[in-house]
Amino acid sequence: MVQEHWVKRLKKQLEELNSKVEELNVKVMELEKEKENYRDLFLRKAAEFENYKKLMKDELQKSIDFANEGIIRNLTSILDHFRLALNTPSSDEVFRKGVEMIYNELLQALRYEGLEVINSLGCTFDENFHEAIDIVETDEFPPGTVVEEVQPGYVLKGKVIRPARVKVSKKKVEKNHDLRGDVYGN
Amino acid sequence: MATKEKIIGIDLGTTNSAVSIVVGGEPVVITNKEGERITPSVVAFKGQEVLVGSIAKRQSILNSENTVFFRKEVYGEEV
Numbered sequence: 001m002v003q004e005h006w007v008k009r010l011k012k013q014l015e016e017l018n019s020k021v022e023e024l025n026v027k028v029m030e031l032e033k034e035k036e037n038y039r040d041l042f043l044r045k046a047a048e049f050e051n052y053k054k055l056m057k058d059e060l061q062k063s064i065d066f067a068n069e070g071i072i073r074n075l076t077s078i079l080d081h082f083r084l085a086l087n088t089p090s091s092d093e094v095f096r097k098g099v100e101m102i103y104n105e106l107l108q109a110l111r112y113e114g115l116e117v118i119n120s121l122g123c124t125f126d127e128n129f130h131e132a133i134d135i136v137e138t139d140e141f142p143p144g145t146v147v148e149e150v151q152p153g154y155v156l157k158g159k160v161i162r163p164a165r166v167k168v169s170k171k172k173v174e175k176n177h178d179l180r181g182d183v184y185g186n
Numbered sequence: 187m188a189t190k191e192k193i194i195g196i197d198l199g200t201t202n203s204a205v206s207i208v209v210g211g212e213p214v215v216i217t218n219k220e221g222e223r224i225t226p227s228v229v230a231f232k233g234q235e236v237l238v239g240s241i242a243k244r245q246s247i248l249n250s251e252n253t254v255f256f257r258k259e260v261y262g263e264e265v
Contacts, residue, residue, distance in 0.1 A: 051209065066221075132248045
């Protein structure tokens with residue numbers, strides 16, 4: 001009788017323990033899933049942070065490289081005015097020479113900061129550096145050649161801060177033909 | 187394993203377009219090849235080459251038949 005009582009009691013305890021184990025297994029599974037979610041989140045955030053670091057590093061480098069872009073951009077219009085002045089005929093050669101020297105000095109100072117003047121005249125039109133503002137019909141140059149530079153262009157540390165505004169040659173055609181053609185032969 | 191999903195937002199404007207990505211929960215406008223945050227909404231076909239943005243715009247008068255502007259106005263239409 002006593003033995004039966006103990007067996008019953010042990011069975012009950014065993015059932016309770018099995019139930020507890022079941023509960024714990026469920027809990028373990030839930031925690032495993034939660035851990036996976038956190039791991040996934042951590043990896044994504046870590047990757048995002050690495051990308052952010054890279055982006056910020058690039059941005060910082062760009063900010064350093066182009067910190068003076070605004071002022072250099074403004075100074076290029078002064079260079080333009082110097083060039084216009086030098087291209088205007090003057091009877092005072094000494095004064096002209098002085099203006100030219102100041103222009104060269106300013107240009108040299110800007111070159112030291114990484115500014116380059118885009119070569120245009122006689123070159124093949126390149127949309128990476130030139131902006132076409134007109135087409136000139138001529139047989140003197142091959143089609144697609146820059147025949148006139150209306151406004152010079154500038155590159156600062158490899159970045160075009162202003163393309164050169166140019167006129168581009170096109171093969172001469174008979175009158176009344178549409179001038180807006182395709183100089184690429186398309 | 188972390189997924190490689192990226193969220194990008196594209197503002198396809200009539201005149202200019204911009205692209206942003208989400209970094210640290212915040213949208214950040216990314217720059218194009220020329221370092222600009224906005225890109226003119228212009229596409230040009232030059233032989234086998236496809237030009238996009240400023241460079242397409244700069245050559246537009248030389249290649250007007252193959253340069254597309256203001257495409258947004260006709261999205262959804264057959265060409």
